[in-house]
Amino acid sequence: MNYTQALSRVVAGLRAEDLRPDVCEAAKKSLLDWIGVSLGAVNDPGVRILIDIVNEMGGKKQSSILGYGLKTTLLNAALVNGAMSHALDYDDAHSGVRTHPSAPMIPALLSAGEHLKVPGKDLIAALVAGFEVTVRIGYALGKDYYERGWHATPIxxxxxxxxGAARLLGLDVEQTAVALGLAATQASGLRDAFGTMSKPFHAGKAAMDGLLSALLAQKGFSGPGDVLGPESGFARVFTDAYDPRRILAEPEGGHLILGTNFKPYAxxxxxxxxxxxxxxxxxxxDLEPGSISEIDISVAPFNLEVTGNRTPKDGREAKFSMAAATALALIHGRATESVFSDKVVDEPRTRALIDKILTTPVDGFAETEAEVKVKLYDGRSYGMHVTTPKGDPGNPMSFDEIADKTRDLIKRTLSSGDAEKIVETVRGLEGLADTARLVRLCCAGRGRLKTPQVVER
Amino acid sequence: MNYTQALSRVVAGLRAEDLRPDVCEAAKKSLLDWIGVSLGAVNDPGVRILIDIVNEMGGKKQSSILGYGLKTTLLNAALVNGAMSHALDYDDAHSGVRTHPSAPMIPALLSAGEHLKVPGKDLIAALVAGFEVTVRIGYALGKDYYERGWHATPIxxxxxxxxGAARLLGLDVEQTAVALGLAATQASGLRDAFGTMSKPFHAGKAAMDGLLSALLAQKGFSGPGDVLGPESGFARVFTDAYDPRRILAEPEGGHLILGTNFKPYAxxxxxxxxxxxxxxxxxxxDLEPGSISEIDISVAPFNLEVTGNRTPKDGREAKFSMAAATALALIHGRATESVFSDKVVDEPRTRALIDKILTTPVDGFAETEAEVKVKLYDGRSYGMHVTTPKGDPGNPMSFDEIADKTRDLIKRTLSSGDAEKIVETVRGLEGLADTARLVRLCCAGRGRLKTPQVVER
Structure with a gap:
C-alpha cells in the first residue's frame, strides 16, 4: 500500500459514529461558519459573473446556488458556491499550512450531499476527512511553494x-487514491491573483475540480499513481522540501480539524x-478615539509585510491594512464585515486615528502575537500582549460565537427565523436525515436575490 | 503596455485576410489533422467516461461532441473533444516547446465557433493566434519546468x-490579457499522468479552462495582472529561467504555426x-523481415531514454518502444494507427524482428536524427541517415498527405463521402460561412456511436 492509498484508507474508513464529540463539533462549526461567510457574499460581483456563466450553460437541476436558490449541475453549484464562500476572505483557515480548508471543500460536499440526499452524519465524516487530507498534504509540502508564489488554498x-466527495460517494480506497491523483494533476492557483476576483474563483475552481476528480474515479477513470509518495512528480514540481512522512503521521490530539482558525474579525x-x-x-x-494621543502596535515582521498599507482606498484594502483595521476596531468596538464598508474607511475620524498608529516589526514575535499600547492625552496609558487571539485553536470561537457571526452575516439575506433554523439544523447535524433540507434553508432568501437573466443568442 | 497586453495585442489584431497563404495553409493542416486524430479516438474508454459525466450533468445544446453528435454546453464539448483529440497521442506537436498545441486549443475554438456560428476565416485567425501564444510562452518558459515534471501541453x-477563444469572441486587448491571466492561474498538469487516461484529460481540461477564461474575461471578470512580464509569479513558480523577451520576439519566417510537426506515424x-x-x-x-539478420539503430540518448522498452505488452506500449515501432514499420511498410493493434504487436514475426534490432545512443545526435542499418543473411546491407524525418517542419506533410492520414483514421466512423466533404470543407476554409457546418460533418457517423445512456437517480 503506497502513501496515496494509505491516506485514502483514512478517508474511506471515516465514520461520524467513531468520532469524538469535539471533532464532530469542529466539523459543525466549520459548516456553520462556511454558510455565514458564503451568504454574506451573495452579491459579490465576481459571484454574479459566475452565476451568469453557469446560467448560460444550463444543465440538470441537481444542486443549489446558495442564496439564489438557483438549481444547476453538481459541478457548477460547487464552482459558484466555492467562489461565494471565499469572496469576503472571512472563512476559516489553518495557519500551519496557510490555507482556507473549507471554502474549496464544503461546496463540493454540499453539492454532492444535496444531490445524493446524504444524511448529516455523512457530511460530518466527509468534512473531517477532507480537512485531514488538506492539512496533512499541506504539512508534507511545507511552506516554500507558497512563498514562491503558489496560492495554497486551491492547491x-x-x-x-x-x-470529501470521495467519502460521500462511498468510493473505496483504490478509487479514492485515483481521485487524489486527479486532484494533484489539476492543482493550480497563483498568489498573483490576490486582490482580484480570481482569488475566490480559485476556491470555486478547486471545489469543482475536486468533485469532478471523485466523479471520474467512481466511473473507473485512471490517473497518476502515488502522487503523495516520495517519488512523486507532484511534490517535485511544487517544492524541493517534500516530506511524505507527514502524510501518514497520526495527528496528536485526534483530528487536524481541531486546529482550525475561525475569524471573529473580517x-x-x-x-x-x-x-x-x-x-x-x-x-x-471604554476608550474614546478623540482622547488618544498615540497607539503603538508591535507584531512579527511578516505580519507587517502583508499589511503595511496605511492608506487603504476602500473597505477591501482596509482589511489588509494593520493600521486601518485596528483603527476601525477601536472606533466600533468590533471588526465585523459591516465595519469594513468603503464609507466608514473614508470617514475623517478613521483617517485621524490611523495617523496616530505606529506599527513596529519585532523579530522573534510569532504571527499570532501582538503588543498593543494606547496613550491618552491625559497621561494615562494601557497595554496588552496577545499571544493567542480569539479564533485561534488555542482560544477558540465557540459554536454560539460562530452562530452570532453567521447571524450578523446573513441578516440582509435571510429572515431571523430562517437564520435560527440554519443554526439549529447545523447544531443537530448528526440527526439531519437529508442534506438537501439544510441547503433549502440556505436558499430561502427574502426575494431580493435576483438571478441574472440569460439572453438567448 | 505590459508584456501580457503586448501579446494580447497580437491576438486581438489577427485577421485571416492579412495572413500569407502558407500560414493559412498551416492552420488548415492543423485543423484537418485534429479532426482525424479526434475521430480516430471516439471509442477511447476515457472519452466514454467523460461523455458519461457530461451527459449526467446535461445542459444547453450549444456545441457538439465529435462523432457522437451529442450536443452539450460549450465548456463540456471542449472538455470531451479535447480529451478525444489527444487520446491517440497522434496529434500535431511543436518540438521546440515539447507541446501538442492543437489538442487543447482547437476544441475550444470549435465549441465557440459552432455556438457563435463564426465563419471559417475567423477560425483560421483564432488558430494562428492560439499557436502563436502557445509557442511564444513555451519559448519564454524554456524546458526545465517540463524536465522537472510538468506536462507542457495543458499548461x-x-x-x-x-x-484563440478570445479572438473568436472578439475580445479587446485588455480583456484578452485578463483571459491570459485566468489561464495562467489555472495552469496545471503533471507528467506523472503519462500512460493513463489523465494525459488526454489534460488536453480536454485545458480546452475547457481556456475557454472559460475567455468567457469570464468577456463579462468583466478580473484576474492576475502581467502574468507574462518579468515580475510574474506565474513564471517564477514554474521556472528559474524565464525569459520574457521571447514573448515579444517576432518570429523569423512569419508565424510560429509554420513550425508545427505533424505525425505521419502513430x-x-x-x-x-x-x-x-x-x-x-x-x-x-523491398525488404523481407525473414531475410534480415540484424538491424542497428543509432539515435540521440534522450530518444532511447523515453523509448527503451523492448517488450511492449500492447499496441499503446509499442508506440513508445523504439524497437517495436521500427519493427512494425518494416513489416507493414507504414506506421499508421492500425499497425499498432495489440494483436499485431503480439505476433511471433514482430517479436522475432524486435530481437534482431540493436539500439545505440549517440551523444551529439539531434532528437530528429537517426542512423538505420539493415544487414541481410545474404551479406547485403543498406543504411540511411535521417536528419529531418517526414512531418518535421523542414520536411513537412502536405495538406494531401494529412488528408490521407485523416481518411485512414476516420474510415471506421464516417463514410468515405463524408470524409471527402470534411477534407474539401477544410481545404476551402476561408469560404466557409459557418463553423457549425463543418462540425455537423464531423458528427455524421454511421450510426455505430451510441451515446452512453444516463440512468436518472
Whole structure:
C-alpha cells in the first residue's frame, strides 16, 4: 500500500459514529461558519459573473446556488458556491499550512450531499476527512511553494474537495487514491491573483475540480499513481522540501480539524492579534478615539509585510491594512464585515486615528502575537500582549460565537427565523436525515436575490 | 503596455485576410489533422467516461461532441473533444516547446465557433493566434519546468485555448490579457499522468479552462495582472529561467504555426526519425523481415531514454518502444494507427524482428536524427541517415498527405463521402460561412456511436 492509498484508507474508513464529540463539533462549526461567510457574499460581483456563466450553460437541476436558490449541475453549484464562500476572505483557515480548508471543500460536499440526499452524519465524516487530507498534504509540502508564489488554498483544496466527495460517494480506497491523483494533476492557483476576483474563483475552481476528480474515479477513470509518495512528480514540481512522512503521521490530539482558525474579525488573519488586543483595551477602558494621543502596535515582521498599507482606498484594502483595521476596531468596538464598508474607511475620524498608529516589526514575535499600547492625552496609558487571539485553536470561537457571526452575516439575506433554523439544523447535524433540507434553508432568501437573466443568442 | 497586453495585442489584431497563404495553409493542416486524430479516438474508454459525466450533468445544446453528435454546453464539448483529440497521442506537436498545441486549443475554438456560428476565416485567425501564444510562452518558459515534471501541453494549451477563444469572441486587448491571466492561474498538469487516461484529460481540461477564461474575461471578470512580464509569479513558480523577451520576439519566417510537426506515424515523436529511415529502406529495397539478420539503430540518448522498452505488452506500449515501432514499420511498410493493434504487436514475426534490432545512443545526435542499418543473411546491407524525418517542419506533410492520414483514421466512423466533404470543407476554409457546418460533418457517423445512456437517480 503506497502513501496515496494509505491516506485514502483514512478517508474511506471515516465514520461520524467513531468520532469524538469535539471533532464532530469542529466539523459543525466549520459548516456553520462556511454558510455565514458564503451568504454574506451573495452579491459579490465576481459571484454574479459566475452565476451568469453557469446560467448560460444550463444543465440538470441537481444542486443549489446558495442564496439564489438557483438549481444547476453538481459541478457548477460547487464552482459558484466555492467562489461565494471565499469572496469576503472571512472563512476559516489553518495557519500551519496557510490555507482556507473549507471554502474549496464544503461546496463540493454540499453539492454532492444535496444531490445524493446524504444524511448529516455523512457530511460530518466527509468534512473531517477532507480537512485531514488538506492539512496533512499541506504539512508534507511545507511552506516554500507558497512563498514562491503558489496560492495554497486551491492547491490543497482540490485534494480536500476530492477526498470529501470521495467519502460521500462511498468510493473505496483504490478509487479514492485515483481521485487524489486527479486532484494533484489539476492543482493550480497563483498568489498573483490576490486582490482580484480570481482569488475566490480559485476556491470555486478547486471545489469543482475536486468533485469532478471523485466523479471520474467512481466511473473507473485512471490517473497518476502515488502522487503523495516520495517519488512523486507532484511534490517535485511544487517544492524541493517534500516530506511524505507527514502524510501518514497520526495527528496528536485526534483530528487536524481541531486546529482550525475561525475569524471573529473580517480582516486578514495577520491583523487578528492586534485587533484582538485593541478590542479588549477598548472594552476594558471604554476608550474614546478623540482622547488618544498615540497607539503603538508591535507584531512579527511578516505580519507587517502583508499589511503595511496605511492608506487603504476602500473597505477591501482596509482589511489588509494593520493600521486601518485596528483603527476601525477601536472606533466600533468590533471588526465585523459591516465595519469594513468603503464609507466608514473614508470617514475623517478613521483617517485621524490611523495617523496616530505606529506599527513596529519585532523579530522573534510569532504571527499570532501582538503588543498593543494606547496613550491618552491625559497621561494615562494601557497595554496588552496577545499571544493567542480569539479564533485561534488555542482560544477558540465557540459554536454560539460562530452562530452570532453567521447571524450578523446573513441578516440582509435571510429572515431571523430562517437564520435560527440554519443554526439549529447545523447544531443537530448528526440527526439531519437529508442534506438537501439544510441547503433549502440556505436558499430561502427574502426575494431580493435576483438571478441574472440569460439572453438567448 | 505590459508584456501580457503586448501579446494580447497580437491576438486581438489577427485577421485571416492579412495572413500569407502558407500560414493559412498551416492552420488548415492543423485543423484537418485534429479532426482525424479526434475521430480516430471516439471509442477511447476515457472519452466514454467523460461523455458519461457530461451527459449526467446535461445542459444547453450549444456545441457538439465529435462523432457522437451529442450536443452539450460549450465548456463540456471542449472538455470531451479535447480529451478525444489527444487520446491517440497522434496529434500535431511543436518540438521546440515539447507541446501538442492543437489538442487543447482547437476544441475550444470549435465549441465557440459552432455556438457563435463564426465563419471559417475567423477560425483560421483564432488558430494562428492560439499557436502563436502557445509557442511564444513555451519559448519564454524554456524546458526545465517540463524536465522537472510538468506536462507542457495543458499548461501552454490553456493559454492557446484562451487566446484563440478570445479572438473568436472578439475580445479587446485588455480583456484578452485578463483571459491570459485566468489561464495562467489555472495552469496545471503533471507528467506523472503519462500512460493513463489523465494525459488526454489534460488536453480536454485545458480546452475547457481556456475557454472559460475567455468567457469570464468577456463579462468583466478580473484576474492576475502581467502574468507574462518579468515580475510574474506565474513564471517564477514554474521556472528559474524565464525569459520574457521571447514573448515579444517576432518570429523569423512569419508565424510560429509554420513550425508545427505533424505525425505521419502513430508513435512517439522520438521514434519518428528511425521509423522514417526504416520505411524508406523497406520501400527502396523491398525488404523481407525473414531475410534480415540484424538491424542497428543509432539515435540521440534522450530518444532511447523515453523509448527503451523492448517488450511492449500492447499496441499503446509499442508506440513508445523504439524497437517495436521500427519493427512494425518494416513489416507493414507504414506506421499508421492500425499497425499498432495489440494483436499485431503480439505476433511471433514482430517479436522475432524486435530481437534482431540493436539500439545505440549517440551523444551529439539531434532528437530528429537517426542512423538505420539493415544487414541481410545474404551479406547485403543498406543504411540511411535521417536528419529531418517526414512531418518535421523542414520536411513537412502536405495538406494531401494529412488528408490521407485523416481518411485512414476516420474510415471506421464516417463514410468515405463524408470524409471527402470534411477534407474539401477544410481545404476551402476561408469560404466557409459557418463553423457549425463543418462540425455537423464531423458528427455524421454511421450510426455505430451510441451515446452512453444516463440512468436518472
Amino acid at each position: 490543497l483544496g482540490r485534494f480536500g474537495a476530492a477526498a 480582516a486578514c488573519l495577520l491583523t487578528h492579534p492586534a485587533i484582538d488586543g485593541m478590542i479588549t483595551l477598548q472594552r476594558d477602558h | 501552454l494549451g490553456r493559454f492557446g485555448a484562451a487566446a 508513435a512517439c515523436l522520438l521514434t519518428h526519425p528511425a521509423i522514417d529511415g526504416m520505411i524508406t529502406l523497406q520501400r527502396d529495397h
